[in-house]
Amino acid sequence: xxxxxxxxxxxxxxxxxxxxxxxxxxxxxxxxxxxxxxxxxxxxxxxxxxxxxxxxxxxxxxxxxxxxxxxxxxxxxxxxxxxxxxxxxxxxxxxxxxxxxxxxxxxxxxxxxxxxxxxxxxxxxxxxxxxxxxxxxxxxxxxxxxxxxxxxxxxxxxxxxxxxxxxxxxxxxxxxxxxxxxxxxxxxxxxxxxxxxxxxxxxxxxxxxxxxxxxxxxxxxxxxxxxxxxxxxxxx
Amino acid sequence: xxxxxxxxxxxxxxxxxxxxxxxxxxxxxxxxxxxxxxxxxxxxxxxxxxxxxxxxxxxxxxxxxxxxxxxxxxxxxxxxxxxxxxxxxxxxxxxxxxxxxxxxxxxxxxxxxxxxxxxxxxxxxxxxxxxxxxxxxxxxxxxxxxxxxxxxxxxxxxxxxxxxxxxxxxxxxxxxxxxxxxxxxxxxxxxxxxxxxxxxxxxxxxxxxxxxxxxxxxxxxxxxxxxxxxxxxxxx
DNA sequence: CGGAAAATTGAGAAAAGTCAATAAATGTGG
DNA sequence: CCACATTTATTGACTTTTCTCAATTTTCCG
Numbered sequence: 001x002x003x004x005x006x007x008x009x010x011x012x013x014x015x016x017x018x019x020x021x022x023x024x025x026x027x028x029x030x031x032x033x034x035x036x037x038x039x040x041x042x043x044x045x046x047x048x049x050x051x052x053x054x055x056x057x058x059x060x061x062x063x064x065x066x067x068x069x070x071x072x073x074x075x076x077x078x079x080x081x082x083x084x085x086x087x088x089x090x091x092x093x094x095x096x097x098x099x100x101x102x103x104x105x106x107x108x109x110x111x112x113x114x115x116x117x118x119x120x121x122x123x124x125x126x127x128x129x130x131x132x133x134x135x136x137x138x139x140x141x142x143x144x145x146x147x148x149x150x151x152x153x154x155x156x157x158x159x160x161x162x163x164x165x166x167x168x169x170x171x172x173x174x175x176x177x178x179x180x181x182x183x184x185x186x187x188x189x190x191x192x193x194x195x196x197x198x199x200x201x202x203x204x205x206x207x208x209x210x211x212x213x214x215x216x217x218x219x220x221x222x223x224x225x226x227x228x229x230x231x232x233x234x235x236x
Numbered sequence: 237x238x239x240x241x242x243x244x245x246x247x248x249x250x251x252x253x254x255x256x257x258x259x260x261x262x263x264x265x266x267x268x269x270x271x272x273x274x275x276x277x278x279x280x281x282x283x284x285x286x287x288x289x290x291x292x293x294x295x296x297x298x299x300x301x302x303x304x305x306x307x308x309x310x311x312x313x314x315x316x317x318x319x320x321x322x323x324x325x326x327x328x329x330x331x332x333x334x335x336x337x338x339x340x341x342x343x344x345x346x347x348x349x350x351x352x353x354x355x356x357x358x359x360x361x362x363x364x365x366x367x368x369x370x371x372x373x374x375x376x377x378x379x380x381x382x383x384x385x386x387x388x389x390x391x392x393x394x395x396x397x398x399x400x401x402x403x404x405x406x407x408x409x410x411x412x413x414x415x416x417x418x419x420x421x422x423x424x425x426x427x428x429x430x431x432x433x434x435x436x437x438x439x440x441x442x443x444x445x446x447x448x449x450x451x452x453x454x455x456x457x458x459x460x461x462x463x464x465x466x467x468x469x470x471x472x
Numbered sequence: 473c474g475g476a477a478a479a480t481t482g483a484g485a486a487a488a489g490t491c492a493a494t495a496a497a498t499g500t501g502g
Numbered sequence: 503c504c505a506c507a508t509t510t511a512t513t514g515a516c517t518t519t520t521c522t523c524a525a526t527t528t529t530c531c532g
Contacts (some may be wrong), residue, residue, distance in 0.1 A: 003250040047415060076470070076530095077470070078470065081384050082383075084383050095376075096380075097376035098376060099379070104385060129362070133333075135372075136371075137333040139372075139379065140331075140333035140375070146379065146386065149386055150318050150386065151310050151392045153386060154391035154427075155430065158519080160502080184520090194502095196521060198518095198522085199482085200479095217528095218478075218479060218480090219529095292474095333502075393488090394487075394488065422510075431489085432488075432489060433511080434489075434491095434512080437511060437512055441511095454496085454497075454511060455497095
């Protein structure tokens with residue numbers, strides 16, 4: 001069982017405003033979903049902690065993140081929170097067939113995203129086969145990722161979860177060999193990995209003590225021994 | 237951490253052969269995916285314990301279960317197993333956009349299913365908008381279900397997991413007020429709920445002792461106090 | 473620089489896991 | 503159709519992991 005406190009509003013951590021306006025730079029560069037969003041998506045900016053959409057609200061639109069990090073979460077009746085995924089640049093949100101969103105999306109950092117109203121999205125789906133393939137692909141990827149997460153939550157111990165989390169971050173990072181930036185709090189990470197913030201902290205600091213990672217600041221981690229980290233992750 | 241034993245071959249439990257040939261009875265009754273499978277799917281039968289397809293094999297076909305129960309699982313390098321879902325009548329399998337399956341499917345009971353080769357499926361997808369809507373709907377449902385499962389695995393304690401599992405079974409059952417049949421072993425349930433078979437057994441028997449359920453046999457459970465079970469499930 | 477939020481660390485408690493023994497159910501062959 | 507062998511399920515005693523609670527330190531940001 002977990003504590004049921006109010007969730008903290010995370011601090012802003014990165015300036016992201018330089019990444020705007022990809023549609024003016026290259027109007028038709030990327031096919032499928034990204035192309036649609038570049039064409040018809042309306043740019044929106046959210047401050048850290050702001051809600052982008054709420055679970056059970058009508059699913060009025062689909063989104064693509066241009067910059068920043070979003071957490072997608074479910075809250076139980078008694079206030080426990082599960083973060084199903086962290087969403088960052090190029091990722092989509094709300095590709096659902098249902099009338100309501102099935103999770104809440106909140107900005108962790110300042111977030112820039114493109115928003116496409118559902119009627120426009122559905123019209124485009126009907127006419128554009130490339131878009132359909134792209135959406136199919138993205139939904140399949142999400143399904144694979146959620147199965148990965150089930151393995152993590154159902155089978156891995158705390159050390160394995162922490163190591164797996166860092167390896168995933170590194171895999172998504174632009175510079176795999178460079179320093180990772182963790183825009184989310186320990187509580188966010190805990191709610192994603194199904195453990196407490198104290199256990200997350202202990203696991204990260206154990207990796208630091210044993211020289212597997214460096215952590216010059218709580219939100220900056222460098223993987224020193226990638227092989228060792230993979231060994232600890234073990235099962236991913 | 238879990239034990240890494242070889243997984244048992246479950247026993248056969250229900251005769252299912254009376255459910256065959258829905259396509260002769262009502263050729264065009266159900267739209268979308270079911271209609272496709274009824275039309276072009278080839279009927280296959282699997283014995284308990286038989287592998288239907290393996291993770292990482294080429295994803296040659298899509299499937300729909302006509303009768304029986306299938307487990308979909310991932311095995312870690314050191315032999316831990318996570319069952320992402322149990323698949324039963326009318327459920328689909330292998331709606332993926334990727335070249336390989338991302339989980340293994342094994343028959344728990346005798347299983348009858350319809351198999352549609354991928355080229356035929358993709359051709360139908362291109363020409364049939366109703367099918368596309370139906371597939372979109374099914375993938376979205378799978379995504380919602382996997383988020384439910386992440387909440388269970390990440391946030392619920394053993395008693396809540398057991399109660400939630402039974403409520404889900406009851407929800408899917410033809411007769412919600414009747415007796416539930418559990419075709420899977422305690423080990424299967426444990427690997428689905430992220431706990432050990434001993435803990436599953438303890439939780440079920442605690443529910444039995446407190447009169448919330450009756451369990452005339454290990455694979456037959458009747459929910460006596462649905463409200464109480466919901467209260468224990470708590471967060472689902 | 474100072475206050476607030478977040479992270480770390482330690483000590484003790486609780487939940488679930490492990491190991492082992494027993495009981496029950498299943499299915500088989502005589 | 504029944505006795506037996508095998509598999510599965512249950513139960514208990516003990517161990518381990520992770521959680522909880524609390525104090526302290528560090529970091530962040532005005």
